Amino acid sequence: MTTKWYVGVDLGGTTIKLAFIDPYGEIVYQGEVPTNTSNGGSEITTDIAKWIDGSLEHLGETKSQLHSIGMGAPGFINMETGYIYQAVNIGWKDFHLKDRLEMDTGLPVIVDNDANIAALGEMWRGAGDGAKNLLCVTLGTGVGGGIVANGNILHGVNGMAGEIGHITAVPEGGYQCNCGKTGCLETVSSATGIARIAKEFITDYPNSLLASESENAGRMTAKLVFDCANKQDECAIKVIEKVTYYLGFALANLANALNPEKIVIGGGVSKAGPTLLEPLEKAFQKFALPRVVEGVSIVTATLGNDAGVIGGAWLAKTKN
């Protein structure tokens, strides 16, 4: 018996990541193509179809080897119909993604939000380790999230569930967020937010390592903050304490309501490892119920850039 493969597709603003994945979550073959955002992103589904055909030919397989496609896309999506209301970075507006990709490939397609499929990937084969109740938070340029409860991604009534980055972490006097509110978690726990807080702190610590290193580098970055904290720079340690205080507060409050088994921290900032996780756990424990603390572990994501395609395959496997 031949086991069929699933096609996982993870669409980003600059590249499309694609993979053939077996029913056990192993990547059989993978690649990526540039995201062509010209003409309102109208070539993207064709580019995906071409990659699939070319890769099958390269592997000496035919389309009958493929079961279906699970795809993650950024923006506002109707997950039931696979219709994209708007995806600014891609150029799509009112785009029938599912229908178009099904026509171009001849395969059944299921679509979900990019942050959500990354969460499913980590659940299935990554740091989630099979836990059916998990929170995934991506700390990158912004803060994204996905919530899995009873093994299913939560979408909410109009697809906004999982917007962890816009939980208010600073009730009064917070920074302005792109979403229109102030004090969102994203303003204080994204890479951008960390750098901003650090810039404020170095005025109080002009002789700190962080102050001199950022001056040498010509700019402040989250990576610099963690590097200096690893060298025991007091200023950098204080910045991380503040950042993890807010993040721990927001995650603990969510955990009090959702009682997850795992909280998976991904994105560029998560590369800081224990320098991030240790103060985060301290803050989390301050704000979470003892029994909730008992039930959960906070871990860093393990799949990196593969989380999306693997989660896409999970979606295709379980929902098609």
Add this chain to the structure above:
Amino acid sequence: MTTKWYVGVDLGGTTIKLAFIDPYGEIVYQGEVPTNTSNGGSEITTDIAKWIDGSLEHLGETKSQLHSIGMGAPGFINMETGYIYQAVNIGWKDFHLKDRLEMDTGLPVIVDNDANIAALGEMWRGAGDGAKNLLCVTLGTGVGGGIVANGNILHGVNGMAGEIGHITAVPEGGYQCNCGKTGCLETVSSATGIARIAKEFITDYPNSLLASESENAGRMTAKLVFDCANKQDECAIKVIEKVTYYLGFALANLANALNPEKIVIGGGVSKAGPTLLEPLEKAFQKFALPRVVEGVSIVTATLGNDAGVIGGAWLAKTKN
């Protein structure tokens, strides 16, 4: 064809509410019996069985008219096995509720947390109006909660999901909560919490209506606060602003993550109606994403004391 009935059971510290409910959620017959907490609550399942037998006889029906039992109980419960780890108010510790009740009644039994079945009741036949994504918050002596996502109650990894009352609403300098933390929503938005905040405010407003009315009454209550606010007392209005600020903050943060269609406010405090809901909506809108605000309506519970038995019947209907 005869449609069978479900038995809804809602166990409280002082009474057990029971009802026969048809498959469409209509109460056919209902009653209550005192909760016998003597001998570690060992008579309770027998009392339920006796009520069922007596009621069937009274109605001229036999047990074949009953399909199954759905029951809500307070305390820490393993919902899969119907095993009660501990229910302090009842006297149960390590109690096999499901097994005992099945033996005493000869009917299949499914058990869940009392706050959760109330949420299911409101979803099915109450203020939830069929919405499959809803948050239920009960503002009584404490603050309880239930979260329904995709039509299912969330339990989390160890049954703690929905503990909305222990979301931290006051990060620093909050009151001590029974759970061991400080600043929990319960400390500022329960009836008890409202009275405590009011007691602090009247020292700043010694000539307010609230100050004199509470002195006349010999004590401060949440009801007094709402009564005085309805008479435009500035002090009472300020108390409610503070209470709804915290409640709106906690609910908005949850809604940003869960994107519910309805937020159902129940419990004694919810009887205040618009005097509570109007300032609450204002605070909610300050902290929730615009698209989340668009998708949700905040309403008061409509089933009152029947929510539990109706939710129990829903559980029996859908999970047995």
